[in-house]
Structures are given as C-alpha cells and as structure tokens.
Amino acid sequence: MIEAFSTNEIDRLRAMTPGTRHRVHFNNAGAALMTTGVLSTVFDHLNLEADIGGYEAKAREVDRIEGVYRSVARLVNADPEEIALAENATVAWQWAFYAQSFKAGDRILTTTAEYAANYLSYLQVAKRTGAVIELIPDDAEGRLDPGALDAMIDERVRLISITWVPTNGGLVNPAAEVGRIANAHGIPFLLDACQAVGQLPVDVAQVGCDMLAATGRKFLRGPRGTGFLYIKRALLERTEPAMIDMYGATWAGGDRYKLRSDARRFETWESNYAARLGLGAAIEEALAIGIPRIEKRVKALAASLREMLGDVPGVTVRDLGPNPAAITTFTLASMDAAAVAARLAERAINVSVSAPTSTPIDGERRHLPDLVRVSPHYYNTESELEQLVDAVRSLAGR
Structure with a gap:
C-alpha cells in the first residue's frame, strides 16, 4: 500500500x-x-459573462481574480507583486528570457535535458546577438553536475537557464544547487518548472531562482491555457519586457512611458479570466491537500x-x-x-x-x-x- x-x-x-x-x-x-471544483469555477465565470457581459463579470469578480496572484505567490513562496499570469509556461518563460539583454560573446549555460522550445529560443538569440550556448555537463546519474557548472563560471556568463524536471523522464535536476552558484556569482537564473510545479514543493527563496515559469494544466490540475511567471523583485526593477501594451505600461506624455511597478508589466490587457480563476481554484486545492x-x-x-x-x-x-x-x-x-x-x-x-x-x-x-x-x-x-x-x-x- x-x-x-x-x-x-x-x-x-x-x-x-x-x-x-x-x-x-x-x-x-x-x-x-x-476536479469538479475547478470545472465549476470556470463554468460559473463563463456563465456570468454570458449573463451580464464579459467586462461586467470581470468587474464583479475582481477580488477573486486578484486572489489568483496571491494563490500563485503562496504556492511558490513569493510576493504577489512578483507574479505575472500567462497563457502557458512557454509564454511565461519567453517573457523572462527575451527581457534579458545579450551581446556577442555572452554565454548562456543550459542543460542537456532542456526543452526544445527553450533551446530554439537560445539559438535565435545567439543568431541575433552573437551570444553562445554552452551545455553544463551531467553527472554519472544523468543530472546536471553542480561542480561542473561552478567551474564554467566567468565574467561572460550572462544567464543560467535550466529545466528542473525534463519532459522525457523522471530526472530532477538539482535546482537549489544551481541557485546557490548563480547567486554567489550574481548571475540571473531562469528555471523552467512546468513539470515540477504541482508535484514537487517549490520555494523560490530556497531554490534561489530569479525567474521561474510554470503551467497550470499539468500537475497543478488547472485549465489549459494558464501559466505564470515569477520574477524576483530585485531583477524585476531593472528588467523591461520585450513587448508592452497599455496594461503593462502607461503613456507619460510626449515620448515617455512608465512601466508598472509589479510583474504584471509583462502581461497584456486581454486575458481569459474564467481560466485564470480555474487556475486559482486548482492551486488552492493542491495547497489544501499539501x-x-x-x-x-x-x-x-x-x-x-x-x-x-x-x-x-x-x-x-x-x-x-x-x-x-x-x-x-x-x-x-x-x-x-x-x-x-x-x-x-x-x-x-x-x-x-x-x-x-x-x-x-x-x-x-x-x-x-x-x-x-x-x-x-x-x-x-x-x-x-x-x-x-x-x-x-x-x-x-x-
């Protein structure tokens, strides 16, 4: 048993x-x-939109919608202002990655078990900027080797970006050890946690990541079309999204604009509020179970x-x-x-x-x-x- x-x-x-x-x-x-609880949350909001109108439903449920940010923050031990909600983990990851700046010779360190989607993004940025992609060696058991990573660090390392739990097996990379090394050298650390969140405890402070991307549909048991980005406040304050709209920023007159102070600077104005509420319900159910x-x-x-x-x-x-x-x-x-x-x-x-x-x-x-x-x-x-x-x-x- x-x-x-x-x-x-x-x-x-x-x-x-x-x-x-x-x-x-x-x-x-x-x-x-x-679950039936997640389904009813989604259906109830869709029915409300059909009954009174989409904008009106959002206005009526604004407190519950805001609560989703608090739920995500509780899940990963972050501040709600460090959370942005996304359509999926890929979008959340791309928000973080493409907001980083690279130049010729900058090094991006990643793993052999990296997602294809992430690796394609590295290749695109390398082609555009002249940055180089380097693989962190694995240990004898197939995990990323922290000792080998530490030996690779120099002043040209611009980003450490790894997948915590790859899609093609049960491997769990030592994320917290990577965080320790990244923090010791002041290097931004981007963690793809789409297969980890919901089945493993996630504490961004303990892991030491500066950015974390995850999805709702996998082990969190949320709706498809949901995900989130965590970005550490210290990094957020000096990070500008690759794209903005009138939700993430406001026009300040003339040729000036002002970004939101929180992680929602990455978001756009339109979103699926029914699905987001379903994500919040799924997270609360997972937290209640433990x-x-x-x-x-x-x-x-x-x-x-x-x-x-x-x-x-x-x-x-x-x-x-x-x-x-x-x-x-x-x-x-x-x-x-x-x-x-x-x-x-x-x-x-x-x-x-x-x-x-x-x-x-x-x-x-x-x-x-x-x-x-x-x-x-x-x-x-x-x-x-x-x-x-x-x-x-x-x-x-x-």
Missing part, C-alpha cells in the same frame, strides 16, 4: 475527478484531469510503476536520476511507442509519446527513440498501475 493518502481520501478525490470514472489517466505530465504529501505519493506510484515495468520482458525503462519524479518513460522492443499508446488508448488507458525532438540534446546524446511516457498523479491507484502493466505485458507477448 502506497502511503501518504488514506483509501477514503483517494476515493473522495477520485469522486471529485469525473475523468476517473471511465478512463485510466496517466498523462498528467501532459494535462491532468481537472504539496509534500502529493510529492510523496506521486513519487511512490512512479517508483512502483518502474519496478513493475522492469519485470516485463522487452520493456526498457529510460528514466534517469537517483530520486525520480512522477514521469516514467519506457520502450517496448516489439512495438514502437505510438503503437503502444494507441493500443493502450483502446483499453481506455491514457499515456503519451515523448519524441526525442522534445529534448533534442538529450535525445541525440542517448540515441533515444520515441518513448512511451506514463505520468501518474495522486488520484491514480495501485490497481490502475497493475492494469497498465498487465496491458503492456499482453502487448509484449504479441
């Missing part, structure tokens, strides 16, 4: 999750199942899954790191990943396929094929793990 949650509590949480009634959902690293409890359960479920999959003939588990998170990837010798995912879907089991192009450096270095990605959440059960493994075993026997 996997501890941290009682059977009664799991039953209650599953009753609040409509999708568990007819499917086994192991695609939480893609988009987790929303992120440390969630971490304990999801890691235990994933560890049990890796062990069971390891006993299936023809299965190779592809995860790295000494204490993996709740993302498990594997290959089946007799069938490619897309076919495995399709066969599982026929049995109402949701998984996803992680292509090596999603983490191109790691994919190339490890010669990875497409991977079957299984990402349990706290509302999944041991019997669902067994159902998945039995299905994979039957596919392996074909």
Whole structure:
C-alpha cells in the first residue's frame, strides 16, 4: 500500500475527478484531469459573462481574480507583486528570457535535458546577438553536475537557464544547487518548472531562482491555457519586457512611458479570466491537500510503476536520476511507442509519446527513440498501475 493518502481520501478525490470514472489517466505530465471544483469555477465565470457581459463579470469578480496572484505567490513562496499570469509556461518563460539583454560573446549555460522550445529560443538569440550556448555537463546519474557548472563560471556568463524536471523522464535536476552558484556569482537564473510545479514543493527563496515559469494544466490540475511567471523583485526593477501594451505600461506624455511597478508589466490587457480563476481554484486545492504529501505519493506510484515495468520482458525503462519524479518513460522492443499508446488508448488507458525532438540534446546524446511516457498523479491507484502493466505485458507477448 502506497502511503501518504488514506483509501477514503483517494476515493473522495477520485469522486471529485469525473475523468476517473471511465478512463485510466496517466498523462498528467501532459494535462491532468481537472476536479469538479475547478470545472465549476470556470463554468460559473463563463456563465456570468454570458449573463451580464464579459467586462461586467470581470468587474464583479475582481477580488477573486486578484486572489489568483496571491494563490500563485503562496504556492511558490513569493510576493504577489512578483507574479505575472500567462497563457502557458512557454509564454511565461519567453517573457523572462527575451527581457534579458545579450551581446556577442555572452554565454548562456543550459542543460542537456532542456526543452526544445527553450533551446530554439537560445539559438535565435545567439543568431541575433552573437551570444553562445554552452551545455553544463551531467553527472554519472544523468543530472546536471553542480561542480561542473561552478567551474564554467566567468565574467561572460550572462544567464543560467535550466529545466528542473525534463519532459522525457523522471530526472530532477538539482535546482537549489544551481541557485546557490548563480547567486554567489550574481548571475540571473531562469528555471523552467512546468513539470515540477504541482508535484514537487517549490520555494523560490530556497531554490534561489530569479525567474521561474510554470503551467497550470499539468500537475497543478488547472485549465489549459494558464501559466505564470515569477520574477524576483530585485531583477524585476531593472528588467523591461520585450513587448508592452497599455496594461503593462502607461503613456507619460510626449515620448515617455512608465512601466508598472509589479510583474504584471509583462502581461497584456486581454486575458481569459474564467481560466485564470480555474487556475486559482486548482492551486488552492493542491495547497489544501499539501504539496509534500502529493510529492510523496506521486513519487511512490512512479517508483512502483518502474519496478513493475522492469519485470516485463522487452520493456526498457529510460528514466534517469537517483530520486525520480512522477514521469516514467519506457520502450517496448516489439512495438514502437505510438503503437503502444494507441493500443493502450483502446483499453481506455491514457499515456503519451515523448519524441526525442522534445529534448533534442538529450535525445541525440542517448540515441533515444520515441518513448512511451506514463505520468501518474495522486488520484491514480495501485490497481490502475497493475492494469497498465498487465496491458503492456499482453502487448509484449504479441
């Protein structure tokens, strides 16, 4: 029995999750199942907009909308004024990255397991400015090596930008050790936490990051089309967004404008308030359960899954790191990943396929094929793990 949650509590949480009634959902690293509380929050605001008008609904619910910033701030131990709400983690990350200035010879240090989207941005900025991208070496267990990072630091390092939990496995990079090194040398530290937030405790002060980007749809169980950026006040005060509009700044007459004093200088005037309220509801539900409890359960479920999959003939588990998170990837010798995912879907089991192009450096270095990605959440059960493994075993026997 996997501890941290009682059977009664799991039953209650599953009753609040409509999708568990007819499917086994192991695609939480893609988009987790929303609860009835999140759904009703979104629907209620959409109904209010339909009933009285969108602007009028926003005005009526302004206090609750403001509360979303406070919820995000509580989640990551920040000040609400250090939080900007975004459409997704990519937008939030791009806000932070493209607000940094680079010149020829500046060094951007990143990881081998970096997201393709982030790496493409590095390449674009390198092409535009002459900055260079350098990979921090991994240790023997596949994690970013802090000692190697420390040895790379010089006066030309302009940014350290890493992914905390990559998309293609359970690896957890040592973010706090990176923060310690970055802070010691006064180098801005940008952390992609889109797979970490919701399944791992996140404390920006403890981690030491200057900027953090995350999404709502994954382990936070929020709506799609939601995300947020944290930017440390000391950095915010000297950072101008790459683009602004009349929400992030005001015209001060003539050729002058004034930026907002808070992180909302990155935002634009129009947004999806129903989805934002849903994000706030999802965060409050996660905080009420307790992120440390969630971490304990999801890691235990994933560890049990890796062990069971390891006993299936023809299965190779592809995860790295000494204490993996709740993302498990594997290959089946007799069938490619897309076919495995399709066969599982026929049995109402949701998984996803992680292509090596999603983490191109790691994919190339490890010669990875497409991977079957299984990402349990706290509302999944041991019997669902067994159902998945039995299905994979039957596919392996074909």
